[in-house]
Amino acid sequence: MSTELIASLRDIVGDTGLKTGSDETMSFLTDWHGQYHGAALAVVMPETTEQVSQVMAFAEAHDIVVVPQGGNTGFMGGATPDSSGHSIVLSLRRMNRIREIDPINMSMTVEAGCVLQTLHEATEAEGLYFPLNLAAKGSCTIGGNLGTNAGGLNVVRYGTTRELTLGVEVVLMGGRVLNLLSGLRKDNTGYDLRHLFVGSEGTLGVITAATMKLFPQPVARATAFAEVRDVDAAVQLLHRLQAASGGGIEAFELIPADILHVVFRHFPEIPQPLATRGAMNVLMEIASTNPASGMPDATGEAPLQTIMQETLATAFEDGLVIDATIASSEAQRRALWDVREMAPESHKRSMGVARSDISLTQSALAPFYAEMVDGVKAIDPNLWICGYGHIGDGNLHFNLVADERSNSDFAEKKDDLYDLIYDKVAKYGGSISAEHGIGQTKRAQLAKVKAPEILDVMRAIKASIDPKNLMNPGKVI
């Protein structure tokens, strides 16, 4: 039976589009964290929307579950099939053409398998900027970014993937192709279906292409690393810098002392930004598309640099900032960013970690943080409290990291830690998933925190588009 199915799939995508041997398929069946291991009939790698459509028609006819996959960097196990072996992984990686870059409309139409970094390079070559940026950029795909509605480092200025999306092309279970591609910025013709698929994590259809917004390329930057008095001071500094720079904040990241400890432990070669390690720190960057902002003016100082200096100096006098440094070269800027970008990898190398991806209103950040620190210490005073991330948009990765200092029974404490995190998130009206999605990891948690009538509507939408429940079942809802 399965050999016949595989032969038919091979007819659609050809030899090079099909992987069945366990050596070849292994990396597609395990997630980035190595938490989930699935099984599949085959990994199917179509090259065109037409082929995707044929695969989806075939899948529906034979009741085969389809799990869409891009770069397989997702954190929630959304791209890993279950272990039954009745699914196919539909990898979009070979659909990696840039169909069009339109510098007049400031948009591009690209296929789902384009790796994010190649999109940065292609747009930069045209003097344009695609602002979606995350540490996984070298492997994640735009299809996966759309599937998870990825956030990343620049949301504070440009919004999430959803806000960057003008149109999508989607193939539904059964093979129908919805061409919702469009470069239009305004289009009020009926329900805006694109938003249904962005963030649906492969449970409603396969995104095969998208039209994304482009921006002028920022050419001048000022980047600083500051020790701040506390989380409240960080939020005040955010608003001051936003006002001083005319909304020019490109990134604003919270970095507590425990992050520094864990990062420098695993990456001792990264230079220490400040003379002493402060309890709470911020990595911030402002940027401008005007080259003159980065060049010294009559005062001998670049205007952007002056804005950063003066904002920090005033905040220093007001007691919000305790110490700071401003990168004086691109090399220093990159070294400051290394501190932030190595955080996920340093956690992966630690003995144990309880991860979260939460968002809160700016006003809730400081009280939430303080209560979390107390709560975690009550569970285990020896954990590294790594609540860090994109606080410019209210997003924290509140991770608890264990090492040999922590008690050995970390695994048993994880449930308590997650209960603590989610209780506090609920108390402050936050979200249990700011940008990583739900996948399989948070499915049960989602069912707990969403009102039943909301879940009912979600299920009704899913059932109307995918009545046989063949699109990535067991994920999200």
Next chain:
Amino acid sequence: MKVLVPVKRVIDYNVKVRVKADNTGVELANVKMAMNPFDEIAVEEALRLKESGGADEVVAVSIGPTQNQETIRTALAMGADRGIHIEAPHEIEPLAVAKLLKEVVAREEPGLVFVGKQAIDDDCNQTGQMLAALLGWAQGTFVSGIEIKGDSAAVIREVDGGLEHLEIRMPAVVTVDLRLNEPRYASLPNIMKAKKKPLDSMSAADLGVDIAPRLTITRVEEPPAREAGIKVCDVAELVDKLKNEAKVI
């Protein structure tokens, strides 16, 4: 003792350098500039010497257009005490720089001059050596370690065969290499203090030095683009290509 540190403003190390359309030089308009990385190491070493009591003043000097004052401010923000800016065109040859520095040395009378072993833009690796010769001073070049012992300095030189340990008489010129130290970040209080530190400006003419270029650049070109790699099917094809195309085996 005073330490003099010349700091050069160069195209930022991480910026892609582009050749001007008319092939007369490289594009500088709207290009991000920064302190020559080897000069950062020289500033750092001078500051460490001062912090350990081996020096009492660190003076940063930069030769070039007005924008070079930003580079001096960077040195002041790291902790240098005072700056001297000598107004000159951006393109200035090492000999002219060495002659200007000789005049600065005559006025400032430092015990040591720390210079980067080379500037990353023209890669000349000449200024320190020329300055030592013009002054008739001892020189330690490509230095990765330095220790002051009374009126001499023990330096470690990075040479092809390994490390050379030398003791040189002071005053001396020391050209510093990559492994000497890891330069610090400027702290916010120091960045603010730097704005108030003294910065003297003068012209090459004030110092009585002729800086007219002696070399003519005839043409500047991009290096040839690297060809894209290819995938070979098997070892036999690889060996064949190495033998018959690359001719390396």
